[in-house]
Amino acid sequence: MAGCGSKIGEDDEVPGRVKETFCQPCLCKKKETVADKFCSICNEFQCNECSNIHNVFAILNNHKLVSVKEANSTNTLFEMKTLDLCDLHQIVFEFFCEDEKKLCCSTCAIINHRTCHSVVEIEKIAGKITSSVSGLGEKLKEAREDADGIARYICSSKDHLAQDIKEIQDEVRQMRDEVMRMFDDLEDFVVKRAETLQRETLENLSKKQALNEKHLVDVTSCLETIESIFRSGTQVQKYIAEHKMESKINALCRNIKEECQSLEKVNISFHFDEKLKLPPLPVTEYVPGQLLLRSYHQEDDNYVNMAMKLTPVSTIGLKKTRYDINEPLYSGVDFLPDGRLVAVDNKNKKCLVYNEKLEKVGSYQLYYHPLSVVVVSEEEVAITNGGGYNIEFLHVSKCNEITSRRTCKVKTKYDTICLKDDRQFVVGTYGEPKPVRIVSLTGEEHDLSFNFPNKTYPIGKSSSTYIKSSDKVVITDRDENTVYLFDFKTKRVVVTDDQIQDPCCAAVGPSDSILVCCFKTNTMVQMSQTGKILSSYKLDMTYPYRVCVSSDKKFIVVTNACPGNRKLQKFKIS
Known part of the structure; x- marks a missing residue:
């Protein structure tokens, strides 16, 4: 060197x-x-x-x-x-090929370099490359110097890294101490507020308890009176007592039923804000979270037990008869209180009645294409009109005779219809900016105050139903594969799931769950009011289109829209 x-x-x-x-x-x-x-x-x-x-x-x-x-x-x-x-x-190596600048052994010189012009012995030229070797040494020394610098840099980086970690630990410990002091204050603040909410909730529960005790006293008193009269009273006394006490007992039963449906499970929880502000802000100035008093139905805890099973009871094919112009298409179905079924045939402008065995027992010719039907009372149904602005009321007698009662003029195009209470309907619109409206039995219309999606649906692209127990509206959106749930107390719930494909209609099922007909997958999907999928049932039909549930929640009927293979099928719910 x-x-x-x-x-x-x-x-x-x-x-x-x-x-x-x-x-x-x-x-x-x-x-x-x-x-x-x-x-x-x-x-x-x-x-x-x-x-x-x-x-x-x-x-x-x-x-x-x-x-x-x-x-x-x-x-x-x-x-x-x-x-x-x-x-x-x-x-x-004994030779060097100056043409290719390669070292050669005797074999390489003979085989690989025999055509080269200058293959010389290494011993003869070795002295001439001493300066080159020296130059390589200088390059290596320079490279080693750089490598030494890298080594020193690595050692220095390790030292700095260890120092940084120590500083972070010290900073975190300091922050932890400050946060712990803040959380001590937060605990005192939140616990006091939670105790206040507890007192208010207990007061409400005490009121409900007192009202329920009064109902129990009234029920016991009525039972004692009825039992006494029917045990020792005359026929006249029995008759008077029955009619005298009927309204009181009905009101009492209705009040108790309403109390049952309004039962809520209450829990208190604390949810932190997304961005937690740290000291020096005092906790009294800023509480890093929100204390919520949340009420929810028992469904939220036990929804798994609500999953239903369907057992086929009977099936009929919907074939064109000599009295029909087209193949039947049932665009609306509903159960009468006695178990009979009322259906509307959109293609042939008919209203039909079936008994419990799905045998046709009544028929009525309409002058318009019906869209949907709902049972209003024991002997009355309401039908939406696909060709005009009106809702028609029909009388269906116990003998299966169908007659027109009255026609109610409206200003909006309505498709699906269901009963909200004894005075109003919840109706789904088409071609209108508001997808759902309220219509009274006399034809008065008004909007709901829900935050509905800003969308106008063509006919057949959306349907709606109403859940009385929770005052919720359900809307299906076929194009978006989505089910919306709305109520007056909370924001809307948007349900999208791989099992919900082309949802064409919905109905209220057992335990007030929601049944959705999925047109594309030929399935019936059951979901809770919080949007949880409870069950899915593969139907023995193509393109399920409409579904209805009996008032006792024991049976459902499904109809489909598959050309050439339309059915009406009844299931038992378990």
Whole structure:
């Protein structure tokens, strides 16, 4: 290594002069440091500091370090360690091809380079490349210097990283202490507020308890009176008592039923805000969360137990008869209170009545294309008109005779219709900006205050129904594969699920769950009022179109819209 080797006195031959060996890496940095070690692999004298690089990198661990004295006393030849062997033939290199700039063994020279013009013996040209070897040494020294810098940088980075981690830990601990102080204040604040909500809730529960106790007293009193009269009273007394107490008992039963439907399970929870502000803000100025008093139906806890099972009872095919112009399409079905079924045939302008065995027992010719039908009372139904602005009321007698009672004029196009109470309908619109409206039995119309989607539905692209117990409206959107639930107290619930595909209609099922006919997948999906999918039933029909549920929630009827294979199918619910 010319220029960076050992350095001795001006005259080595002077007796008594001591020969000094300097660290070669230090000399390259223009620094004179006495060497302590010699590395036979690096072929360098090094001081202790420079030789420590061998302890940093694993690749240098196999290098052998000896003392300078030991190195100077040993005269060994450099071991080539297969550097002088041809990789292909494992023969010592003897030639150099100047044309291709490659080392050659005797075999390579004969086979691979016989057409080359200048293949010379290495021994004859070896002296001419000494300067090149020296240049390589300088490049390697420069590379090693860079590598030393990298090593120092890595060591320094490790030290800084450890310091950064320590500073973060200290900062987090300090923050934790501050947050804990804030949470101590928060605990006091929230607990006091929660206790206030508890007192208010208990007061409401006490009122309900008192009202229920009064109902129990009234029920017991009425029972005692009835039992006494029917045990020892005359026929006249019985007759008077029955008619005298009927309205009172009906009102009492209705009040108790309403109380049952309004029962709510109450829990108190605390939800943190999305962004938690930390001190120095005092907790009294900013509470990092919101204390909520939430009421929800028992369904939320036990919805799994609400899953229904359907058992087929009877099925009939809807075939074109000699009295029909087209293949029947039942666009609306509903149960009468006695178990009979009323249906409207959109294609043939008919209203029909079926008994419990799905045998046709009555028919009535309409002058318009009916869209939907709903049972209003024991012997009355209401039908929406697909060709005009009116709702027609029909009388269906116990003997299955159907007659027209009256026609109610309206200003909106209505499709689906269901009963809200004994005075009003919830009706689904088409071609209108409001998808659902309220219509009284006398034809008075008004909008609901729900946050409905801003969308106008074509006919057949949406349907609606109403859940009395929770005062909720359900809307299906076929194009969006979505079911919406709305009520007056909370925001809308949007239900999208892989099982809900092309939902064409909905009905209120057992335990006030929601039944959705999925036109595309031929399934009946049952969901809770919170949007949970409870069950899914594969129907034995193509394109299920309309569904209705009996008033006792024991049976459902489904009809479909598949051309050439239309059915009316009845199921038992378990």
